[in-house]
Amino acid sequence: MQEGKPLQSKQINRELLLTILNSPKWFFTTVSVLGIIVMVAMGAAGYMINQGFGVTGLNRPVMWGFFITNFVFWIGISHAGVMLSAILRLSKAEWRRPATRAAEILTVFSLMTAMTMPLIHTGRPWRTVYWIYTLPFVPYDYARGIWPNVRTPLVWDPSAVYTYLTSSILFVVVALIPDFAVLRDRTTGMSHRIYGLLAMGWQGNARQWKLQIIAGVLLSALILPVFVSVHSIVSWDFGMAVSVKSWHSTVFAPYFVVGAVHSGVSAVAFVLILLRYVYGWQNYIRHEHIDALARLLVVVATGWFYFLVMEILFGFYGREADEIAVRDYQFMVSPWNIWMMIFVGVTYFLPVAIWLSRSARRNLWIMSLACISVNIGMWLERFLIIVPGLARKQLLTFDWYTYTPSAVEWIIVGGTFAMVTMLMLVIARVVPLIPLYDIKEGEILRTEIKIGRVTVPAVFRED
Amino acid sequence: MVTTNKIKHKWGMVVDLDRCTGCQACVIACQAENNIPINTKDYFQQRRAYEWIRIERYWEGEFPNVKAKFIPILCQHCENAPCEPVCPVFATYHNDEGMNVQVYNRCIGTRYCSVNCPYSARMFNYWQPNWPDSLRNQLNPDVTVRTRGIMEKCTFCVQRLRRGEVNVEQRGIEPLTGEKITGERKLNYRQMQEGNYLPACVQSCPTNALQFADQYDETGPVKERFDEANEIVEKRHHGEHIDENHTRTYRLFEEVGASPNLIYLKKVEPFPLEKRPR
Numbered sequence: 124m125q126e127g128k129p130l131q132s133k134q135i136n137r138e139l140l141l142t143i144l145n146s147p148k149w150f151f152t153t154v155s156v157l158g159i160i161v162m163v164a165m166g167a168a169g170y171m172i173n174q175g176f177g178v179t180g181l182n183r184p185v186m187w188g189f190f191i192t193n194f195v196f197w198i199g200i201s202h203a204g205v206m207l208s209a210i211l212r213l214s215k216a217e218w219r220r221p222a223t224r225a226a227e228i229l230t231v232f233s234l235m236t237a238m239t240m241p242l243i244h245t246g247r248p249w250r251t252v253y254w255i256y257t258l259p260f261v262p263y264d265y266a267r268g269i270w271p272n273v274r275t276p277l278v279w280d281p282s283a284v285y286t287y288l289t290s291s292i293l294f295v296v297v298a299l300i301p302d303f304a305v306l307r308d309r310t311t312g313m314s315h316r317i318y319g320l321l322a323m324g325w326q327g328n329a330r331q332w333k334l335q336i337i338a339g340v341l342l343s344a345l346i347l348p349v350f351v352s353v354h355s356i357v358s359w360d361f362g363m364a365v366s367v368k369s370w371h372s373t374v375f376a377p378y379f380v381v382g383a384v385h386s387g388v389s390a391v392a393f394v395l396i397l398l399r400y401v402y403g404w405q406n407y408i409r410h411e412h413i414d415a416l417a418r419l420l421v422v423v424a425t426g427w428f429y430f431l432v433m434e435i436l437f438g439f440y441g442r443e444a445d446e447i448a449v450r451d452y453q454f455m456v457s458p459w460n461i462w463m464m465i466f467v468g469v470t471y472f473l474p475v476a477i478w479l480s481r482s483a484r485r486n487l488w489i490m491s492l493a494c495i496s497v498n499i500g501m502w503l504e505r506f507l508i509i510v511p512g513l514a515r516k517q518l519l520t521f522d523w524y525t526y527t528p529s530a531v532e533w534i535i536v537g538g539t540f541a542m543v544t545m546l547m548l549v550i551a552r553v554v555p556l557i558p559l560y561d562i563k564e565g566e567i568l569r570t571e572i573k574i575g576r577v578t579v580p581a582v583f584r585e586d
Numbered sequence: 587m588v589t590t591n592k593i594k595h596k597w598g599m600v601v602d603l604d605r606c607t608g609c610q611a612c613v614i615a616c617q618a619e620n621n622i623p624i625n626t627k628d629y630f631q632q633r634r635a636y637e638w639i640r641i642e643r644y645w646e647g648e649f650p651n652v653k654a655k656f657i658p659i660l661c662q663h664c665e666n667a668p669c670e671p672v673c674p675v676f677a678t679y680h681n682d683e684g685m686n687v688q689v690y691n692r693c694i695g696t697r698y699c700s701v702n703c704p705y706s707a708r709m710f711n712y713w714q715p716n717w718p719d720s721l722r723n724q725l726n727p728d729v730t731v732r733t734r735g736i737m738e739k740c741t742f743c744v745q746r747l748r749r750g751e752v753n754v755e756q757r758g759i760e761p762l763t764g765e766k767i768t769g770e771r772k773l774n775y776r777q778m779q780e781g782n783y784l785p786a787c788v789q790s791c792p793t794n795a796l797q798f799a800d801q802y803d804e805t806g807p808v809k810e811r812f813d814e815a816n817e818i819v820e821k822r823h824h825g826e827h828i829d830e831n832h833t834r835t836y837r838l839f840e841e842v843g844a845s846p847n848l849i850y851l852k853k854v855e856p857f858p859l860e861k862r863p864r
Contacts, residue, residue, distance in 0.1 A: 174713075175711070175712055175713045175714055175734040175735060176695075176710065176712045176713075176734070176735065177632075177634070177712040177713040177734075181697075181710075181712070182632055182633035182634050183633050183634060183635075183700070183706055183709070183710070184633070184706055186697035186700045186701050186710060187697065187701060241696075244696075245694045245695045245696050245697075245735075246693070246694065246695015246696075246697070246710065246711070246734070246735025246736055246737075247693070247694050247695050247733075247735040247736065248694075250675075250694040251694045251696075254674070254675045254692075254694060269675075271674050271675060272671070272673055272674050272675065272676050274671040274672075275671060275672045275673060275674045275698065276672065277672065277674040277696055277698055278674045360698075363672070364668075364672070364698075364701055364702045365668050365702065365704075365842055365843070365844075366668050366701075366702050366703060366704035366842060367701060367702070513701060516704070516706065517704045517705070517706075517839060517842075518839075519642060519659070519705070519706065520644070521642035521643065521644065522642070522706045524633045
């Protein structure tokens with residue numbers, strides 16, 4: 124049973140296309156400010172590439188730091204898209220409808236942002252583009268026998284992430300076609316032609332709808348293995364490292380996947396609250412949707428917490444001196460022990476306590492707080508896995524050291540957040556972030572008629 | 587410099603820790619031989635010093651019964667090297683002479699190899715290397731000067747091996763004495779194996795704590811040690827008892843399973859320092 128008043132088709136079109144056909148005043152100011160932050164971050168990255176990696180805080184034991192943390196974080200955020208769209212579409216959860224598009228687009232942009240991280244974190248990025256990244260205009264240099272080494276997780280990574288990126292873009296575009304057609308019919312001039320091109324001759328007849336739905340379901344089913352594999356492979360960047368004791372663990376793949384869903388769904392919930400506040404979509408993003416996401420998150424968070432405890436337990440179970448050294452550094456040495464406490468608190472105990480209360484789930488301010496705290500915590504999680512593990516890599520205590528990020532790293536990491544926000548705002552200007560046809564379908568499905576004393580659904584879906 | 591030798595090599599080093607005095611001569615020799623940038627105070631404080639071989643110093647016991655222990659650590663040239671499979675561009679690989687080789691031109695600087703090296707033996711060039719003008723003419727012409735953004739590490743002074751090969755095989759000159767090799771001696775590739783090809787650190791070690799030779803060389807100084815070490819690994823694999831008091835041979839971090847081509851020798855202390863009879 125859904126809440127809220129039934130909506131008319133015209134009203135849906137008018138309200139959801141509001142952001143596209145006329146943009147609010149704050150739009151250009153906000154986008155420019157974010158754009159400046161992104162430019163500053165790009166400048167910092169350029170400075171770093173020009174000067175060398177000495178400008179970062181990295182050193183010999185801790186060769187990976189903020190960039191890899193940020194990479195894993197954004198890959199994690201990207202898992203929201205498929206979690207919400209594919210799994211909930213296949214399981215026919217009605218409350219998914221307003222959340223899917225925003226989640227998928229967040230997936231695409233966070234993946235794109237994530238992939239800039241390993242690129243600029245390499246010592247010679249121009250060679251990385253040449254040898255690793257199979258961009259359309261830079262194929263492998265197979266003519267000279269220069270193939271990448273397929274045994275390394277660093278080659279599995281781009282393969283998995285680009286597969287995920289490609290399929291996510293396909294997923295978004297297939298779902299966008301009917302909405303592009305709506306936009307095509309309501310615009311003139313250049314934008315009419317562009318939307319016409321993107322709508323690919325959508326007429327809205329029965330055959331096209333059927334194909335569109337089949338494509339959506341097929342893509343949902345096909346994308347699921349990719350969804351699981353992407354973050355597993357990202358976790359193998361660490362799990363395959365035999366020399367770093369706290370990384371070399373078989374629990375990492377499920378641990379990272381569940382953690383990614385945890386942070387991703389929280390991020391989507393926050394984005395939805397933000398959209399509701401900014402564009403006034405109270406009729407579409409209702410309390411029931413946020414409530415459902417929060418209830419889902421309680422399960423995901425608890426699953427994640429289980430893996431967290433397991434990971435630590437496995438670490439102690441072996442009772443190897445080098446593993447104990449890492450754990451001692453994580454739990455006993457300041458400031459890592461403080462970060463560790465903050466991390467467990469803001470990732471599990473604070474948000475789950477909030478989500479367990481119905482009134483807190485329906486208070487958007489408290490929900491925003493919980494979702495932001497989960498994401499702060501999940502960023503810290505990756506940081507607390509990567510850095511202490513490297514700082515106490517083996518028992519050669521002479522080499523032990525710590526890591527302090529430099530200003531350049533802070534600016535670049537801040538820039539990625541500005542970039543994703545900016546891209547989300549810009550795309551909100553171009554495509555409707557809430558799928559029109561999906562909402563309309565939902566509205567049709569929820570209509571009810573009275574027959575005698577009983578109320579029954581007016582529409583019956585056969586499948 | 588194409589190798590034309592038909593004899594199979596497997597180079598190995600034995601580090602006798604009981605002989606090491608921690609004098610750092612090997613560190614200086616390596617620095618001079620391999621065009622390693624000058625390690626400034628800043629580099630050390632940032633923990634970014636270039637030390638292809640470094641002497642790690644550990645204190646044993648409580649003051650005043652304190653004892654300094656030294657261990658030289660360099661690239662262990664592992665047979666099953668953890669750094670090799672993780673490089674996405676094959677910048678590091680194992681050659682057929684038992685060496686772990688770094689190809690600077692291929693390296694893109696992902697630093698994964700260094701992350702995966704249990705011995706922290708791989709250095710990253712955080713800055714463009716820079717020498718004062720007075721030292722520019724001192725650079726070794728046989729060794730590449732590495733650019734920033736790539737990994738580098740101990741090569742077992744492979745340039746000396748290649749130089750020796752050219753001298754012995756193509757020119758017929760004995761590398762150390764500079765005399766012409768005549769007759770059948772030229773065909774005897776033993777010329778390369780013992781004494782003629784030594785890494786800079788081994789050559790400079792005043793106490794002969796470092797020994798370097800071909801593991802296949804029956805009369806060489808390291809074969810016995812490697813046989814002993816391999817036997818211990820074999821025994822441990824089968825769960826047999828190993829008498830730790832009667833062997834000094836061990837490999838560093840054997841449990842990682844990298845099987846290095848470097849062996850350390852250390853007498854196991856019979857009892858702790860403070861209980862030792864005075």
